[in-house]
Amino acid sequence: MAKTQTRYVCQECGxxxxxxxxxxxxxxxxxxxVEEIITAPSAKKDHPGGSSLLRSTPRPIGEIEGDSEDRLPLPMGExxxxxxxxxxxxxxxxxGGDPGIGKSTLTLQMALLMAGQGKVLYVSGEESEKQIKMRALRLERDEEGNLRPLPETQLLVTETNLNTILEHIAAVNPGLVIIDSIQTVYLPEMDSTAGSVSxxxxxxxRLRELAKSSGIAMFLIGHVTKEGVIAGPRVLEHIVDTVLYLEGERFQFFRLLRSVKNRFGATSEVGVFEMRERGMVEVPNPSEAFxxxxxxNAPGSAIAVTMEGTRPLLVEVQGLTSATSYGNPRRTPNGVDFNRLLLTTAVLTRRVGLKLGEQDVFVNVVGGLKVSEPAADLAVAAAIASSMRDVPVRADTVLIGEVGLSGELRWVSQMSAxxxxxxxxxxxxxxxxxxxxxxxxxxxxxxxxxARSIREAIKLALVSEER
Structure with a gap:
């Protein structure tokens, strides 16, 4: 009989x-x-290095075809x-994305669009077929409320057994497969439960091997943990070719689709959508929307220009200072890095002379966008100084620059764009x-x-401090 072994696997890091x-x-x-039971093979297998059967042959790279990858056009620009x-x-x-953020809605909307080019198989392990049909009927209504006919090439199945899913894929032979979600799919020959690391x-x-051998494009929907990362082992992100995160505040209309990893394009690229009753609507000019x-001419408001991938975005940065009621003043960021806010307030206190040691400082990026690059430091500093002095920043002026600890302004990339x-x-x-x-x-x-320093930049930016 085969020997069994018990081990414990972390569901967060593996x-x-x-x-x-x-x-x-x-x-x-x-x-x-979580406890997992491993069954060892009963028969001794040959070592892979000793096998005489070669399934691949080394070839000169010049003889391999593939000048550029042929992409399937997606009728959704963002x-x-x-x-x-x-x-x-x-x-x-x-x-990936938070629960209720719109992952299933976005992927189903994409599937309905791609069904016009060939067969699309949507595999759901969380919702019934009637639930998905109701969502599809809502997505296929135009602006006047008229229902468009659902494509016959859009196929739907509810299944969690991976072996059965692979049989369906072989029988249907679709060009695109969507798995919703990867945490609900399981292999019956493994003793661990669905969603475990193994x-x-x-x-x-298994899905990757099928995609590479057959040319079928795969989209996997993944759950996220409370820390905001894809649930499961980190190796899951290494297996796939592209990792996308759907971000946004649940009480905001805007949704940001961010590329974290992409073997076929630029990383940190962002697509902007607006959540409406008929699904995700593209925002062609997100800067104007933000x-x-x-x-x-309101004090505490400044305009920053941030780069999201290859796209420049103009966002409003709001700052507010208020006399603290506690012993230690609070620093509350929303959309900016907490450590960058601490750095900026320290520079404003020491190099500009603003007495922020007795002030609570609040910074907010309008629209739910998260700005992580240092190019927004100057806009954050100007918004805080504007609120502290109760003087507005020039309405027709944008602020771009990184703030150093000595109070100097540093150059940032892609300034022309x-x-x-x-x-x-x-x-x-x-x-x-x-x-x-x-x-x-x-x-x-x-x-x-x-401007050479942050003090000089604030003088140029505030309305009352004419050049």
Whole structure:
């Protein structure tokens, strides 16, 4: 008989332990070690290195065909941008996001669009066929409320057994397969439960092998943990070709589809959608949408130009200072990094002379966007200084630059693209770091105000402090 062995696997990081422990020694998560039973093979197998059967043959790279990958056109511009220009046949894409953020809605909407080019198989392990049909009827209504006919090439099945799913794929032979979700799929020959580390890893590996051998594009929907990362082992993100995160506040209309990993395109690319009754609607000009409700000439508001992949976005950064009622002043960021906020407030206190030691500081990025690059430091600093002095920032001015600990402004990348986007939206001036090396000329249509330090930049940006 085959020998059995018991081990404990962390469901967060995949670490294997020989005994049960309350806390994982790898990632520090509590109560994450789950018992798994491993059945050893009864017969002794030959070592892979001693096999005489060769399934592959080395060839010169010049003889291999494939000048460029042929992509399937996706009639959804924002989604296609994030993927790198379309869907690559044989690729496997992982889509993650918080519960209720719209992952199933977005993927079903994409499937209905792609069904016009061939067969699409939607495999659901969480919802019934009637539930998905109700969502499809809602998505297929036009702006006047008229129902469009559902495509006959859109196939639907509810199944969690991976062996049965593979049989359905072989029988249907679709061009695109969507698995909703990878945590509900299981292999019956494995003793662990669905959603465990071993099940998720093995099921994803089987689907990857099928995608690479048959040329079928795979989309896997994945759950996220309370920390906001894909549930399951980190190796799951290494198995797939592309990792997409659907982000956004649940009480906001905007949804951001962000590319974290992409073997066929640029990473950190962002697609902007608006959640409506008839599904996800593309936002072709997200900068204009983020600034639509801006209150002009209000103290504590500044415009930053951030780069999301290859796209420049203009966002409103709001700052508010208030006398603290506690011993330690609070620093509350929403959409910016907490450590960058601490750095900016320290520089404003020491280098500019603002007395923020007795002030609570709140910073918010309008629209639910999360800005992580240092190019928004100057806009954050100007918004805080504007609120502290109760003086508005110039309404037609954008602020771009990284703030150093000495109070100096540092150059950021892709400055021309940022300034061109600001000029296209009607902004007349931009406060930027002083250029040390003369390279390409400034773009036309916008006045460039160069500053060497943060003190000089704030003087240029605030309304009452004329140049």
């Amino acid at each position: 670490r294997v332990s020989a005994r049960a422990m309350g806390r994982c020694p790898g990632c520090g998560a509590w109560d994450s070690l 989604f296609s941008r994030v993927l790198g220009g379309g869907i690559v046949p044989g690729s496997i894409v992982l889509v 099940q998720v890893r093995e099921c994803a590996s 600034l639509a409700e801006r209150l002009v 940022r300034l061109n986007e600001a000029a296209k939206l009607g902004f007349k001036a931009a406060v930027v770091p002083r250029r040390v090396r003369r390279s390409e000329p400034w773009p036309p249509g916008i006045e460039i105000l160069e």
